[in-house]
Amino acid sequence: MKFKFVFSLVLGAAALSASAQQGGYQDGVDNYNAGRLDVAKIILTNTMNEPQTDKAVSYFYLGSIALDENNVAEAKKNFEAGVAANPKYGYNLIGLGEIDLRNGDKSAAEKQFKAGIETDKKNPALQTAVARAYWSVDPVKYAKEIDKYINKALKDSKNTEASVYVLLGDMKAKDNPGEAAGQYEMAITQDDEKGNVNREAYVKYANTYFRVNPAFAIEKLEEFNQKAPNSALAQRELAEKYYDNEQFGRACLQYGKYMENPNHFQNDEQRYAGLLFSAKEYDKSMATARKVLASDPENYFMYRVLMLNEAALEKWEDAVQSGDKLFGNPNAKLIANDYILYGKALSNTGQADKAVSIFEKAIQLNPDKPELLTELSAVYDRAGNQAKAVEVMKQYLDMGNGSVTDLLSMARRYQSLAGTQTYGSDEFNTSIGEALKYVDMAIEKAGDSLTSGSTASLWRAKGQMLLAKNDSKPDEAVVAAYNKALEYLNSEEKNKETYKPYYGEIYRVLGAYNIVNNDNAKAKEYFAKYLEIYPDDAAIAEAMSKL
Numbered sequence: 001m002k003f004k005f006v007f008s009l010v011l012g013a014a015a016l017s018a019s020a021q022q023g024g025y026q027d028g029v030d031n032y033n034a035g036r037l038d039v040a041k042i043i044l045t046n047t048m049n050e051p052q053t054d055k056a057v058s059y060f061y062l063g064s065i066a067l068d069e070n071n072v073a074e075a076k077k078n079f080e081a082g083v084a085a086n087p088k089y090g091y092n093l094i095g096l097g098e099i100d101l102r103n104g105d106k107s108a109a110e111k112q113f114k115a116g117i118e119t120d121k122k123n124p125a126l127q128t129a130v131a132r133a134y135w136s137v138d139p140v141k142y143a144k145e146i147d148k149y150i151n152k153a154l155k156d157s158k159n160t161e162a163s164v165y166v167l168l169g170d171m172k173a174k175d176n177p178g179e180a181a182g183q184y185e186m187a188i189t190q191d192d193e194k195g196n197v198n199r200e201a202y203v204k205y206a207n208t209y210f211r212v213n214p215a216f217a218i219e220k221l222e223e224f225n226q227k228a229p230n231s232a233l234a235q236r237e238l239a240e241k242y243y244d245n246e247q248f249g250r251a252c253l254q255y256g257k258y259m260e261n262p263n264h265f266q267n268d269e270q271r272y273a274g275l276l277f278s279a280k281e282y283d284k285s286m287a288t289a290r291k292v293l294a295s296d297p298e299n300y301f302m303y304r305v306l307m308l309n310e311a312a313l314e315k316w317e318d319a320v321q322s323g324d325k326l327f328g329n330p331n332a333k334l335i336a337n338d339y340i341l342y343g344k345a346l347s348n349t350g351q352a353d354k355a356v357s358i359f360e361k362a363i364q365l366n367p368d369k370p371e372l373l374t375e376l377s378a379v380y381d382r383a384g385n386q387a388k389a390v391e392v393m394k395q396y397l398d399m400g401n402g403s404v405t406d407l408l409s410m411a412r413r414y415q416s417l418a419g420t421q422t423y424g425s426d427e428f429n430t431s432i433g434e435a436l437k438y439v440d441m442a443i444e445k446a447g448d449s450l451t452s453g454s455t456a457s458l459w460r461a462k463g464q465m466l467l468a469k470n471d472s473k474p475d476e477a478v479v480a481a482y483n484k485a486l487e488y489l490n491s492e493e494k495n496k497e498t499y500k501p502y503y504g505e506i507y508r509v510l511g512a513y514n515i516v517n518n519d520n521a522k523a524k525e526y527f528a529k530y531l532e533i534y535p536d537d538a539a540i541a542e543a544m545s546k547l
Contacts, residue, residue, distance in 0.1 A: 025053045030233045032061050033200035035207070039265060041065050056086035063095045067136075072099055090119035090126050098133035101142075109133075127153035128163040135171060162187040162198050169201070173208050181209035185220075197227045203237050214245045232261040236268065243275070252279045259288075266292060266299075273305045282309045300325070300332040311341045319345035336365035340372065343379065352383035370399050374406065377413060386417040404450065407442035408461060411435045415465050423471055432469045439465060452488045453495050459485035460502055463509065474513035482506045504533045508540065520547040 028043035044058045044065075059082030066075035076099055082092030097112030113130045120126060131149035134142035153164045169183035184205035191198040202224040210217040221238040228234045235258035242251035252275045258264055259272055269292050276285035286309045289302040296302075303326040310319035323342035326332055339362035346355035359376040366372055373396035380389035390413045397410060414435035421428040439462045446455060463481035467474060474482075486506050489495045496503070511526035527544040531537065 024050060025058045027232060029057065029061055030199050030231070032065065034203040034233055034237065037065050037068060042265075054086075054089075056082045056089035056092060058082075059085060060089070060091045060095060063092065067095070067098065072102065075099060088119045090116035090123075091129055092116075093119070094126065094129045094133055097130070098137060101133060101137045122156075124153040124157040124161040125163045127156065128161060128167055131164075132167050132170075135167070139171070160190050160193075162190040162196075162201065165190065166198070166201050166204065169204060169208070173204070177208045178212050181205050181212065181216075184208065188220075197224070199224070199228065199231065199233060203233065206237060206241055210241060210244065214241070217241060218245060218247075230261070232258065232264060235261055236264070248275065248278060251275060252281070266296065270299075270301050270305075273302065277305060277308050277312070280312075282313055285309050298329065298331070300329040303329070304338060307338075307341050307345070311345060314348075316345045316348040320349050320351070336362055336369075339365065340375070343375070347379045347382055352379055355379045356383055356385075370396055370401060374409060377409070381413060381416055386413065386420050389413045390417050402441075402445070404442050404446045404458075407438050407445060408458065411438035411442065411461065411465065414438065415468060418468060432465065435465045436462065436469070452491045453499055456485040456488035456495070456499065456502060459488065460505065463506075467509070474509050474516065479510060479513050482509055500533050504530055507533070511540075511543075515543075515547070523547055 025044055025047040028040045028047065030040075031037075031043060032040035040061065044062050047053050048055065048058055059078045063075040063078035063082065066072070066078060076096065079092045079095040079099070082089065082095070093112050093116035097109040097116065100106075100109035100112060113133070117126045117130065127149045131146045131153070134145045134149070139146065150164055150167065153161050157164070165183045165187035169180040169187065172180040172183060184201045187201035188198050188205065191201070202220060206217040206221045206224075209220070218238070218241050221234070221241055225231075225234045225238055235254065239251050239254035239258055242248075242254055252272075255268070255272045255275055259269065269288055273285050273288040273292070276282075276288060286306055289305040289309075292299055292302045303322045306322040307319050307326060310316070310322055319341065323338075323345055326338060327334065327342060339358050343355045343358035343362055346352070346358060356376070356379050359372065359379050363369075363372045363376060373392050377389045377393040377396070380386070380392060390410075393406075393410050393413050397406060412435070414431050418428050418431035418435060421431060439458065443455075443458045443462065446458060450458075459481050463478050463485060466478045466481055470478065485502065489499055489502060489506075507526045507530035511523045511530060514520070514523035514526065524544055524547050527540055527547075530540055531544070534540070
């Protein structure tokens with residue numbers, strides 16, 4: 001999908017930086033539980049010294065992130081800092097026990113687990129945390145221990161401990177997503193009955209069940225948003241699922257709401273800019289990109305977004321400037337589409353020579369897109385290298401391509417090449433002959449498939465090429481081609497307004513032909529029709545007065 005393609009273009013490997021974190025450390029906890037470890041780490045680190053931060057909690061989750069990254073030394077350091085901050089917060093002791101278990105010292109691990117549970121014997125979630133530690137280290141080897149602590153947590157809570165159901169869901173998520181989603185839904189229900197919103201379970205339900213039934217997953221996230229309307233996590237997750245389900249309009253609107261939340265990140269703004277572009281909200285997309293650039297002027301992804309929008313709006317001068325910034329950034333990871341857009345912008349601003357090398361690189365990066373050869377051919381033509389324009393266009397056609405437009409383009413390339421050659425020379429005759437061959441092929445291929453105006457344009461092109469062959473002197477072949485064009489134009493009333501320039505050209509040529517053939521009355525008739533379209537053409541008016 002084009003939307004997803006654009007979305008990937010603007011995100012890249014952008015660095016994360018928080019716009020603000022008014023939600024405090026809890027946002028870090030939420031993001032960890034949602035599996036967004038990079039975001040969680042930034043929030044937990046940035047909010048560590050805020051007055052409302054529970055440092056023991058923050059250190060535990062930083063330690064858990066370090067374990068997920070296999071940085072055991074960093075994990076140990078964080079868990080120990082958490083114990084120092086609050087020795088009664090048992091999770092950090094359980095974290096240290098998991099490290100002992102990883103190191104093969106089960107005896108030491110069990111002592112840490114026991115100490116952690118004893119900090120709050122009435123909290124069955126600590127039993128669950130121990131079960132999770134065993135499961136994280138080796139779910140097969142420690143299956144008995146996992147079952148023991150899960151059953152203890154369920155018994156102590158009378159089957160109401162939500163964290164148990166989250167763990168059970170995690171244990172099933174890989175092999176049985178439907179069953180896993182059922183466990184997450186049980187966790188949501190148990191906390192809901194206690195007046196709590198289990199953010200972790202909502203997100204994990206959506207992420208797991210999305211593979212089975214996207215509609216149910218989205219419905220659950222919509223419920224999450226209703227229960228936690230100010231949650232940045234809820235807003236973002238719903239926006240992401242709308243996008244993944246190709247509900248791009250809803251995704252764009254939901255991302256707009258999320259952008260108003262102070263707890264969003266810069267890479268989210270980049271995503272939003274891409275979605276706005278895909279939704280053809282070009283001004284808003286550019287405004288979002290410029291907002292990012294105001295604080296991060298080296299963000300080459302946003303210059304890509306600007307160039308995308310400016311090319312779509314055909315603001316080619318602006319697109320060149322954005323392309324210059326993108327291509328001038330030494331850290332930019334350029335992709336094929338960058339070369340395509342930049343090449344078009346250069347070509348459309350008279351910088352055809354520079355555009356040639358850019359398009360050649362685009363073709364090198366896009367061997368599966370032979371249509372780029374037509375672009376390169378056009379650029380060579382604008383650059384004044386008609387021979388190369390013909391060569392590249394022929395390469396494209398020799399691949400088995402050849403729409404009506406392609407064949408007409410080839411005819412035009414040969415016509416341009418003939419214009420650079422001496423009239424009447426062998427080279428000229430060959431080139432103009434090839435031009436007429438390809439325009440005839442285009443006319444034959446078109447048949448009755450085109451509109452009357454489009455078919456008329458093919459016959460008009462043939463008339464122009466015949467004029468070139470005849471040194472701009474209209475003969476019977478030229479007249480026949482132009483009359484055929486006129487026949488198609490006259491077949492629909494709407495063409496008279498749409499194709500005024502075509503009519504004007506045809507009347508002028510037919511008038512000139514009749515002067516050469518001494519039919520002044522007919523010539524005056526055509527010139528009169530011409531002057532109805534272009535009444536200010538003094539040269540034709542004077543010619544007509546002398547007939």
